Amino acid sequence: MTKTIDEINQKIKQGQAVVVTAAEIIEIAKQEGVKKAAERVDVVTTGTFGPMCSSGAYFNIGHAKPRIKLGGGKAYLNDVPAYAAFAAADLFIGANALPDDDPRNRNHPGDFNYGGGHVIEELAAGHDIRLTASAYGTDCYPRKKLETWINIKDLNEAVLFNMRNAYQNYNVAVNTTDKTIYTYMGVLKPRLGSAGYSSAGQLSPLMNDPCYKTIGIGTRIFLGGGIGYVAWPGTQFNPGAPRTENGVPREGAATLCVIGDLKQMSSRYLVGTSMLGYGCSLTVGIGVPIPILNEEILRYTTVTDAEILAPIIDYGTSYPNRIPESLGEVSYAELRSGKIKVQGKSVPTASLSSYPRALEIANTLKEWIKNGKFLLTDPVAPLPGPDSGVKFKPLNERPLGEV
C-alpha cells in the first residue's frame, strides 16, 4: 500500500482525510495492526512546546520621515538590543538578547526577567513595543535618532526565523556536585537531587519521522500558532547520532530551521521564557504533519515514550567541560513517571517542555487538516539522512598566537 501527498491532499480538500495525533496512532495501530492502520489513516499530527533558544524574528519598520538608516547603527526594542546590521529599516531580534543594563549573573543566579523572547511574545500578542535607535547619518539618510512605538500590525513584514528548533531528542540533566546549579535545563539540585528533561517524546515531530522520510525543506508546519515552513536543516544537525533498532536517536540528532509569518502567530505558542541563572529564551510551539505514505512511515509514528531513550548527563561536571560521559540511559516513560534511577538513587524529574501543550498543538493541527484549512507539502529537498555523513563538530580552538 502506498499513497502520495497529492492523493492525501485531495482527501483533505474533500473533508475526508483520516487524521489522528501521534498519541492516538499508538492505540489505533495496536488495535488494527500496522497494515490496516496505514491504509485507513492519512495523516499523523505531532507537536512539541519547549524552550528553543536559537529563535528570533526579523521585521521591516517602514521608513521614517526624514529617513534614518538603522543598518550599522544601534536599535533597542523595549530596551532589548536588536541586530541592526542590514539596510535602513530591517531589524532582527534574537530570543536570548538582554537589555544592556540587565545585571545578568552579577548577582547570581540572575533573574533574566525580560529579553528578546519576551519582545517576540509581545509583538505576537499585538502589544506596542518601544523602539529607540541611533544612527550615524548620511546624505540620503540624515536622521541620527529615532524614538517611537511600533506595533506588529503596522510593520511591513514580521517573520519568525528560528535557526534551531524541535531537537529530535535531548539530554536528561542532573547535577552530582554539592551545589545547586542553574542551567538551561532548569534548577538542578545538588547530589542528584533532581533531573531536568525536555522533549514531547512520542508526540515530538522528529521522533515520529526519525529518519526524515517525509519531513524536509519546504514542509508546511504549525509554527507558533500560525503556519510556517521548514526552511533548512537546523544548526547542530547531527543525523549520525546512535539509534535504537526502530531508528530513533538516543541523543540530540536532528533539528529544524523554521520560518513563518509572525503576524498570524499567537502568544499562546510563543512564550517569553526566563531561565534562572541562565538567560532569556523563547518557548516555541511546533507541530508537523506526517503523511502516511506507506506502512514503514506509519510504523515510525507508533513509537512510544517507553521506546525512546535519552542520555543522563551531569551538568555539574561533564557538560560544562565537554566531557562525553553519560550516567546511563532512561526512557521518556520513566521520566514522565516522576522518578528515575541514577547511580542507584531515585531522582525526581522535572520537564522543561509542556506535554499538555504539545498535545494541544497536535490536536489543533489535526483540526486544521480535517477542516481543509491546511494542506500537506512535498519537501523541496530532503534533510541529510542518518547515512549522509553530516556531523555536528565541536569547536577546535586554535590559539591566536599560533599561525
Next chain:
Amino acid sequence: MSEKEKTKKNVVKRVVLHFPKRVVDEPILFRLIKDFNLEFNILKASITPEAEGLMVVELKGEQSNYDQGVQYLTNSGVRIQALSQDVTRNEDRCTSCGACVTVCPAGAFTSEPGTMVVRFNSKKCVVCGLCIKACPPRAMELHF
C-alpha cells in the same frame, strides 16, 4: 460539638504576619508562646530594623487560645493574612511544563499521570518563594 468543645479543639493555621516598623522591636512571638500557649513554626522571615517585617508562621494550639493570640497580634498592630492567598498561579501564563515540580520543597506541584497537567495545591505551599523565579514563563506570583 458544644461551644466549649469547639474552643478546646486544636487548630493548625499558616498565616503571614506583617509587622509595622514600630512593633518590630517587641518580643511578640515570645508573648504568643508564653501568654497564649501557641506553638509556632517559622516558615519564612524577613525583618529588618529599618523596614516593615514579614513572617510566615504555622500556629498550633487550642482554638480559644488561637483566637486570643490573633486578637493580641492585631491589637499590637500586626496585620494577619491567611497564607494560601500569598502565592498564586497566573493560569494564563502557566504552560504546564513542570519545571516547578522538583523545585518546590513542599510538594505543592504535581504532574498528573497520563496528561502531565501540572497542578498547584496551594494548601501545601509554604510560601518559600523558590518557584517564583524558577518558573520559566514566570507564572507564579508572590503577594504580600
